[in-house]
Amino acid sequence: MNWRNVSQETHAHHRKVGSMKIGIIGAGNIGGNLTRRLTALGHDVSVANSRGPQTLTALVEETGATAVTADEAAKGAQVVVVTVPLKAVPALPAGFLDAAAPGVAVIDTGNYYPRQRDGRIAAIEDGLPESRWTQEQIGHPVIKAFNGTYAQDILSNGRPKGAAGRQALPVAGDNAAAKQTVRDLIDELGFDTVDAGGLDDSWRQQPGTPVYGNQGDVAAIEKALAAASPERTAEWRA
Numbered sequence: 001m002n003w004r005n006v007s008q009e010t011h012a013h014h015r016k017v018g019s020m021k022i023g024i025i026g027a028g029n030i031g032g033n034l035t036r037r038l039t040a041l042g043h044d045v046s047v048a049n050s051r052g053p054q055t056l057t058a059l060v061e062e063t064g065a066t067a068v069t070a071d072e073a074a075k076g077a078q079v080v081v082v083t084v085p086l087k088a089v090p091a092l093p094a095g096f097l098d099a100a101a102p103g104v105a106v107i108d109t110g111n112y113y114p115r116q117r118d119g120r121i122a123a124i125e126d127g128l129p130e131s132r133w134t135q136e137q138i139g140h141p142v143i144k145a146f147n148g149t150y151a152q153d154i155l156s157n158g159r160p161k162g163a164a165g166r167q168a169l170p171v172a173g174d175n176a177a178a179k180q181t182v183r184d185l186i187d188e189l190g191f192d193t194v195d196a197g198g199l200d201d202s203w204r205q206q207p208g209t210p211v212y213g214n215q216g217d218v219a220a221i222e223k224a225l226a227a228a229s230p231e232r233t234a235e236w237r238a
Contacts, residue, residue: 023073026083029151039063048073074100083109087118105178108142120238143173148212158190168192168221172202204228
């Protein structure tokens with residue numbers, strides 16, 4: 001255990017719902033830092049990337065997570081985090097969620113970066129919310145969270161519940177139970193949450209909106225969500 005995490009763990013203990021089995025698909029900045037924090041909180045984390053478990057040795061040694069293949073990551077998991085480039089979502093293994101726990105909450109952290117990374121995705125260009133597209137690709141409802149969060153904030157900005165100015169994250173999705181699971185987990189990580197509506201409203205937290213990259217508290221995040229425009233700016237179009 002990393003000694004720096006001890007005080008955070010002690011603090012979190014009184015509100016923990018117990019250790020959960022969590023699968024993380026994608027070990028980039030967000031996936032790696034969620035692996036670090038969730039293992040420190042005592043969760044049983046399996047992590048996968050596109051290059052194979054043997055490339056995750058350093059992260060596993062640092063965190064105690066289990067390195068697996070992408071089609072094993074969700075096995076028995078109560079929460080699965082899909083944190084891969086949008087262009088890679090269609091290449092996820094078919095049926096990768098089939099062996100997940102009943103009622104699994106699937107978190108989509110993805111963003112559409114057509115010019116920077118993903119190329120043109122016609123349905124999104126035509127106005128389909130990014131997370132709706134991801135949901136269609138994987139065939140399972142998703143909860144949109146962490147997509148506009150700086151990876152470093154996950155490590156360094158967590159605060160105890162009730163702390164003044166505690167950073168808040170928007171969370172969108174259609175399934176109330178799964179959304180609550182995700183909000184509870186984010187609270188445990190040290191952040192407030194704002195219910196950003198259903199997936200049809202999740203465009204309010206896509207790249208280029210006021211909430212994207214916003215480190216504000218609940219009031220600031222609510223205000224930013226309300227100020228969003230559905231018109232995608234040129235920078236974020238193919």
